[in-house]
Amino acid sequence: MRAFILITLIFLCNDLIAQNLKSGGVLKPEQAIMDIRHYTVALNVDPNEKSINGYTEIDLNLLKPTNNLLFDFWHGLTITQLWVNGKTQTYAHTNDDYIKIPLSQELPAGKVKVRVAYGGKPAIAVRPPWTGGFQWEKDAKGNPWISITCQGEGAKIYFPCKDHPSDEPNEGADMIITVPKGLVVAAPGVLQNVTTKKDKSIYHWKTNYTISNYCILFNIGNYKVVKRIYTTVDGNKVPMEYYVLEENLDKAEHLLDLFEQSCHIQEKYFGEYPWVKEAIRASETPHLGMEHQTNIAYGNKYRYEKLGGKDFDWLLHHEFGHEWWANKVTNRDWAHMWIQEGICTFGDAMATRELAGEEAYLKKMQQTECSRRQEAHRIDFLL
Numbered sequence: 001m002r003a004f005i006l007i008t009l010i011f012l013c014n015d016l017i018a019q020n021l022k023s024g025g026v027l028k029p030e031q032a033i034m035d036i037r038h039y040t041v042a043l044n045v046d047p048n049e050k051s052i053n054g055y056t057e058i059d060l061n062l063l064k065p066t067n068n069l070l071f072d073f074w075h076g077l078t079i080t081q082l083w084v085n086g087k088t089q090t091y092a093h094t095n096d097d098y099i100k101i102p103l104s105q106e107l108p109a110g111k112v113k114v115r116v117a118y119g120g121k122p123a124i125a126v127r128p129p130w131t132g133g134f135q136w137e138k139d140a141k142g143n144p145w146i147s148i149t150c151q152g153e154g155a156k157i158y159f160p161c162k163d164h165p166s167d168e169p170n171e172g173a174d175m176i177i178t179v180p181k182g183l184v185v186a187a188p189g190v191l192q193n194v195t196t197k198k199d200k201s202i203y204h205w206k207t208n209y210t211i212s213n214y215c216i217l218f219n220i221g222n223y224k225v226v227k228r229i230y231t232t233v234d235g236n237k238v239p240m241e242y243y244v245l246e247e248n249l250d251k252a253e254h255l256l257d258l259f260e261q262s263c264h265i266q267e268k269y270f271g272e273y274p275w276v277k278e279a280i281r282a283s284e285t286p287h288l289g290m291e292h293q294t295n296i297a298y299g300n301k302y303r304y305e306k307l308g309g310k311d312f313d314w315l316l317h318h319e320f321g322h323e324w325w326a327n328k329v330t331n332r333d334w335a336h337m338w339i340q341e342g343i344c345t346f347g348d349a350m351a352t353r354e355l356a357g358e359e360a361y362l363k364k365m366q367q368t369e370c371s372r373r374q375e376a377h378r379i380d381f382l383l
């Protein structure tokens with residue numbers, strides 16, 4: 001019975017998501033011979049102009065010699081210069097969102113470094129997190145509150161990349177994000193340093209783990225950081241942090257209590273938290289939520305339900321579950337999205353089982369199956 005429900009749910013998820021995807025699919029020959037090693041995304045963010053300006057550096061390993069390089073990049077942003085291994089190169093930035101780089105001399109197999117300088121106004125999110133882009137919001141005090149979502153569209157909406165789920169950068173990513181002084185940037189991995197120059201603050205974040213392109217992004221806000229140390233099921237100590245808007249600071253400790261509760265449940269069923277060398281983190285966002293690795297987006301506005309008499313946040317638990325199913329175990333292409341959505345949703349039911357018991361769990365699975373059947377024509381409930 002349980003297996004039947006899970007399989008049904010997995011197939012429904014699979015049908016639903018494929019309609020909305022713009023990354024992945026059959027790899028172009030120029031990209032099939034690239035193994036991406038690392039991304040550096042360095043951008044100045046201007047909340048007044050709603051613009052970005054800076055560069056992205058792509059380190060890759062070329063598996064065969066080539067005369068052409070090909071990257072994905074949204075045509076609405078403007079490239080000002082491009083270098084391959086330190087030399088300026090000509091390129092074509094096409095309306096169908098590619099950067100085509102014809103090389104006058106064949107590039108041998110091996111390490112290649114491509115740097116792209118660019119800027120402009122990134123696309124605004126139409127219906128985040130389902131239809132992604134940038135959100136330029138304000139908090140209750142009028143401070144800028146900025147968020148990005150791009151699971152369906154791909155990271156090419158704001159940085160040049162090989163936009164395919166099968167190729168995560170093996171050595172992770174650096175993000176160097178400049179904001180007006182007073183604002184705080186949250187991004188994947190570990191904060192290396194914050195430097196201040198005149199009226200700007202520069203946040204350098206770094207993750208050494210492999211990471212999906214759609215998780216290489218940042219949130220900006222008038223954040224306060226509330227933290228504690230979490231001890232994993234295997235005894236490792238990991239910083240657990242919540243980047244909370246100042247106006248919700250009084251809610252942060254209880255959210256961390258629920259974060260710990262969810263982490264214990266996920267670890268019980270799926271093993272140790274995957275990113276123990278970095279952090280367990282959530283950031284408050286103006287959209288509902290997304291599984292951004294080591295920095296999950298939380299926008300459920302502290303609307304808790306009771307499970308077995310205890311507070312429980314389904315959104316926090318679900319997005320956090322994706323640290324195992326989506327971030328640690330990643331589909332090679334979107335046709336296999338059932339791996340991350342199906343098993344993560346099963347993990348949601350495990351929380352019901354732990355907190356409210358076996359009967360409540362069976363009921364939850366039946367309800368999940370029914371609601372997903374009813375909503376099978378829609379794609380917008382998947383997160």
Ligand SMILES: [Zn+2]
Binds near residue numbers: 318340
């Ligand atoms: Zn999900």
